[in-house]
Amino acid sequence: MPYDDNNIFAKILRGEIPAKKVHEDDHAVAFHDLYAKAPVHVLVIPKGKYVSIDDFGANASDAEIAGFYRAVAKVAKDLGLSDAGFRTIANTGLNGGQEVPHFHVHLLGGKKLGPMVSD
Numbered sequence: 001m002p003y004d005d006n007n008i009f010a011k012i013l014r015g016e017i018p019a020k021k022v023h024e025d026d027h028a029v030a031f032h033d034l035y036a037k038a039p040v041h042v043l044v045i046p047k048g049k050y051v052s053i054d055d056f057g058a059n060a061s062d063a064e065i066a067g068f069y070r071a072v073a074k075v076a077k078d079l080g081l082s083d084a085g086f087r088t089i090a091n092t093g094l095n096g097g098q099e100v101p102h103f104h105v106h107l108l109g110g111k112k113l114g115p116m117v118s119d
Contacts, residue, residue: 001101003049009102013047023075027067030075030107039110040079040086044072050103053090072105081109087116 004010011017012031019031022042033041046068050056056065076082086109091098 001051003051004101005049007100007102009043009045009100009104010049013045022079023071025067025071027064028071030071033106037106038108038113040081040108042075042079042107043104044068044075044107045102045104051101052092052098052103054092056103072107076107076109079107079109081107085109087113 008017012019013029019029021029021031023030023044026047028044028046030042030044033043035041046056046060046064048056048060048064050060056068060068072088076086086107089106089108090103091106
């Protein structure tokens with residue numbers, strides 16, 4: 001699937017749509033999810049044009065990959081999630097439930113989370 005420059009995260013990166021940001025650096029932006037599934041639910045997105053985790057892993061530079069995952073860890077720590085624990089989810093493709101075709105990680109925490117997947 002080719003990258004769609006009109007997806008909602010691309011628009012957030014360009015400043016066309018506002019987001020409640022909690023972090024921004026050279027490689028990533030993190031912001032609160034509008035449809036939170038936990039007391040803390042933040043999305044972390046790379047600034048590059050990557051559709052999915054497979055695309056990101058295959059095509060991003062080493063600096064982008066390291067910078068992105070360092071941002072995820074920093075946001076978790078800054079939001080006070082590291083000690084009690086948190087969950088990261090990267091939905092990929094149709095069967096994985098990916099809704100926006102821009103690679104992103106959901107960072108969830110702030111309470112004890114239920115089972116990973118339920119029927």
